[in-house]
Amino acid sequence: MDIPEGVIDRLPKYARALGQLEAEGRDVVSSQELGVRLNITHAQIRKDLSYFGRFGKQGRGYNVQMLLDELRRIVGLNRQWKMALVGVGRLGRAILGYEGFSPQGFRIVAAFDSDPSLIGTRINGLTVKPVADLEKELCDGGADIGIVATPAETAQSVIDSLVRCGVRAILNYAPAFPNVPDGVHVRHIDPVLALQAMTYHLKAGAGPG
Amino acid sequence: MDIPEGVIDRLPKYARALGQLEAEGRDVVSSQELGVRLNITHAQIRKDLSYFGRFGKQGRGYNVQMLLDELRRIVGLNRQWKMALVGVGRLGRAILGYEGFSPQGFRIVAAFDSDPSLIGTRINGLTVKPVADLEKELCDGGADIGIVATPAETAQSVIDSLVRCGVRAILNYAPAFPNVPDGVHVRHIDPVLALQAMTYHLKAGAGPG
DNA sequence: GGGTGTGAATGAGTTCACAGCT
DNA sequence: AGCTGTGAACTCATTCACACCC
Numbered sequence: 001m002d003i004p005e006g007v008i009d010r011l012p013k014y015a016r017a018l019g020q021l022e023a024e025g026r027d028v029v030s031s032q033e034l035g036v037r038l039n040i041t042h043a044q045i046r047k048d049l050s051y052f053g054r055f056g057k058q059g060r061g062y063n064v065q066m067l068l069d070e071l072r073r074i075v076g077l078n079r080q081w082k083m084a085l086v087g088v089g090r091l092g093r094a095i096l097g098y099e100g101f102s103p104q105g106f107r108i109v110a111a112f113d114s115d116p117s118l119i120g121t122r123i124n125g126l127t128v129k130p131v132a133d134l135e136k137e138l139c140d141g142g143a144d145i146g147i148v149a150t151p152a153e154t155a156q157s158v159i160d161s162l163v164r165c166g167v168r169a170i171l172n173y174a175p176a177f178p179n180v181p182d183g184v185h186v187r188h189i190d191p192v193l194a195l196q197a198m199t200y201h202l203k204a205g206a207g208p209g
Numbered sequence: 210m211d212i213p214e215g216v217i218d219r220l221p222k223y224a225r226a227l228g229q230l231e232a233e234g235r236d237v238v239s240s241q242e243l244g245v246r247l248n249i250t251h252a253q254i255r256k257d258l259s260y261f262g263r264f265g266k267q268g269r270g271y272n273v274q275m276l277l278d279e280l281r282r283i284v285g286l287n288r289q290w291k292m293a294l295v296g297v298g299r300l301g302r303a304i305l306g307y308e309g310f311s312p313q314g315f316r317i318v319a320a321f322d323s324d325p326s327l328i329g330t331r332i333n334g335l336t337v338k339p340v341a342d343l344e345k346e347l348c349d350g351g352a353d354i355g356i357v358a359t360p361a362e363t364a365q366s367v368i369d370s371l372v373r374c375g376v377r378a379i380l381n382y383a384p385a386f387p388n389v390p391d392g393v394h395v396r397h398i399d400p401v402l403a404l405q406a407m408t409y410h411l412k413a414g415a416g417p418g
Numbered sequence: 419g420g421g422t423g424t425g426a427a428t429g430a431g432t433t434c435a436c437a438g439c440t
Numbered sequence: 441a442g443c444t445g446t447g448a449a450c451t452c453a454t455t456c457a458c459a460c461c462c
Contacts, residue, residue, distance in 0.1 A: 004453065012405035016384065030421060038386050042421090043455055050423055058422045059462040075405055076412030094303035100384070104401050144411060145404065169407035171400060175225065175309070177247050185410050187403035191380060192313050194396035195354065196221035196284055198378035201394050202353060203285030213431060239443065251443090252433055259445055267439040267444045 007048045011075050013038050014045070018068040030061035080105050084138055084167070086158045087149035088113040088128050091173055095149055096124045109143060114154070131158065139165040152176035159186075216257045220284050222247050223254070227277040239270035289314050293347055293376070295367045296358035297322040297337050300382055304358055305333045318352060323363070340367065348374040361385040368395075 017037050021029055031042040031049075049055055049067075052074055056062045072078045083101070085092055085108050096108060112131040113119060119130050129137060146162040148155050148170060155174035162170060163184055170186045172178070175193075180186055226246050230238055240251040240258075258264055258276075261283055265271045281287045292310070294301055294317050305317060321340040322328060328339050338346060355371040357364055357379060364383035371379060372393055379395045381387070384402075389395055 006453070008409050009402075009406050011409065012402050013386070015405070016402075032421080039388060041455070043457095044453095046422060047424080047454075054423070056422050057462065058460070059420050061421065074409070076408035077405060081404070081408060081411075090306060090308070091303075094300075094306075097299060097303075098400075099299070100401055101404075104405070106401070106404055145407065169404075169411050171403055171407075177222070179248060185407045187407060189398060189400055189403065191307075191398055192309055192315070193218075193221050193225075194380055194398065195290070195310075195315055195378075196224070196286060196313070197218050198354065198380075198394045198396060199285035199290060200217050200220065200283070202290075202378050215431070241443080250433070252435095253431095255443090255445060256432075263445070265444050268442045269440065270443065 003051050007051060010038075010040065010044075010048055011071055012077075013040075014048075015068060015071040015075060015077060018064055018071065021064045022068060026064050028061045029064055029067075031056075033061075077105060080107060081145055082107055082109045082143045083145040083147055083171075084108070084110040084112065084134075084143035084162070085147045085149065086112045086131060086134065086162070087151075087154075087174075088115075088118050088123065089149065092149040093123060095147060095173070096126065106145070108147070110137060112137075131161075134158075134161050135165055138162070138167070141166065143167060145169045145171065147171045147173070149173040212260050216260060219247075219249065219253075219257055220280055221286075222249075223257075224277060224280040224284060224286060227273055227280065230273045231277060235273050237270045238273055238276075240265075242270075286314060289316060290354055291316055291318045291352045292354040292356055292380075293317070293319040293321070293343075293352035293371070294356045294358065295321045295340060295343065295371070296360075296363075296383075297324075297327050297332065298358065301358040302332060304356060304382070305335065315354070317356070319346060321346075340370075343367075343370050344374055347371070347376075350375065352376060354378045354380065356380045356382070358382040 014034065017034055031045040035042045035045055053070070055067050055070055083106055085095060088111050096111060101108065108126065111123065111126045111128050112134050113128050114131045118128050121128050146167045148158055150158055152175045155172065155176040156178040159170055159178045159180060163180060168184050170184065171189065172186055173189050175190060223243065226243055240254040244251045244254055262279070264276050264279055292315055294304060297320050305320060310317065317335065320332065320335045320337050321343050322337050323340045327337050330337050353376070355376045357367055359367055361384045364381065364385040365387040368379055368387045368389060372389060377393050379393065380398065381395055382398050384399060
C-alpha cells in the first residue's frame, strides 16, 4: 500500500498535538478538536489515520494515549536516531546548540568541516572531524540521518558521501537542490525561499490567497 | 487569475538558479537545463512560467537576464522588506546573526522579547525591546514581515499582535500552528517535523518512496 | 446525539503531446 | 532541428456524505 507524502507530513503533527493533549491530562479527543488545533479538517484527519488502521471509537473519539503510541510506532519516534552534521560554520554551530532535537530522540553524534582551524575543536561535547574522513568515520553505520549546513557549492559532494555511507535521510540547510538516488529522502530548510514565496503575496496586494 | 501555491513556491527557486546562471555568464537557458538543476520537470517549469507571460523563444530557450528580471518583479524581490523578530532566545539570536537575509533584501529592523534581562541589550546593532511594546512600536507600518522565535505557548498571542499591526506574512520558528485570518500568510520552519516525516521512511525499510 | 471509517465525488496539480515559432 | 506554450488527459489528494457503531 502506498501512502501519500502529504499524509506522512501530517502524522508527526498529530503526534505532537496528542503529546500536548496528554500533558494536559486529556483521555479522549475527536478528529474535530484535533483539527481545530492544527488547522486541518476532521475528514482529513480521519482519512489519514484510516491508512494505518482503525484507532477510534464511534461516538467517542480517539484515546489520546493509545493513538499517540500508535503514531509514534508508525512514524518511528519510539527510538533514537543518530545524525551526522556536516558544516560547522555559524549555522552549523547553531544547529549543534539547538536543544530541540534530543528530547525527540534525534542526537547529533558526529560533526565534520573542511576548515582546518575548526578541526579538532570541541563544540557541545563533539570533536569536529575533517570532512575528508567522513566516509571512513561514518560508513560503518555511524549515522541514520545527515544534516548538511555547508555552502551550496559543496552540498552535492557532501550528500554523495553521506549516501555512499548508507544515509537515506538528509536535512539540507544549504541553499541547493542536490540530486539523490531513489530511496534517499531530502528535506530542505530554507528560510529565504519561504520568505520569498510570501513576498509574492505581499506585493500582490491585501487580498487573501 | 488564481495561481496555485505550488507555483509560487517554485518561482523563487527559478530566480535563484537564474542568479547562478547569470553569475556563470550564461545568456540563455532552456527549461530542460533549468529543470535538471532544480529536480523539476521541464513541462512543469514552462507551465509555471506561462501563468505570468511568454518569456521564452521557441527553439532557443529563455534569456537568463530577462527572465531573472521578470521573476524578481513577479515575486517582489526587487525591493527591501522590513522584518520584526519576536523572541531573542538562543534561536532568535541565531536568526539575528544569519547573514543570508540581507543580501536578498530582507532586513531585521526590530527585535522583541519578554525576558527583562534581555530588554535593552544590543545584539547585532539592534536594541531588544519589550514584547509588550510591540504594537506601539510596529503599528505604524514598521515591518512587512514577522519572524516568530518564541516558545510554542506564546506564538499565538505574538502573531495576533503582529496581525493587528498589519503584518501579513509570518515566518514561524515556533513549534505551533497558530490561527491567522484570511490574507495572512504563515510559513513554518520546523526541523523536527521534517526529520520525523523522514523517519517514517527510514523505519519502513530500504525501498524508495 | 455524537463521532468514526470509507467509498464516491470533487477538485487541484502535474504530465503529456503536439502545434507553432525560430 | 530545437524548444516554447498550452489545451487535454491523467494522476493524485481532499472533501463530501452517509452507513454504522457507541
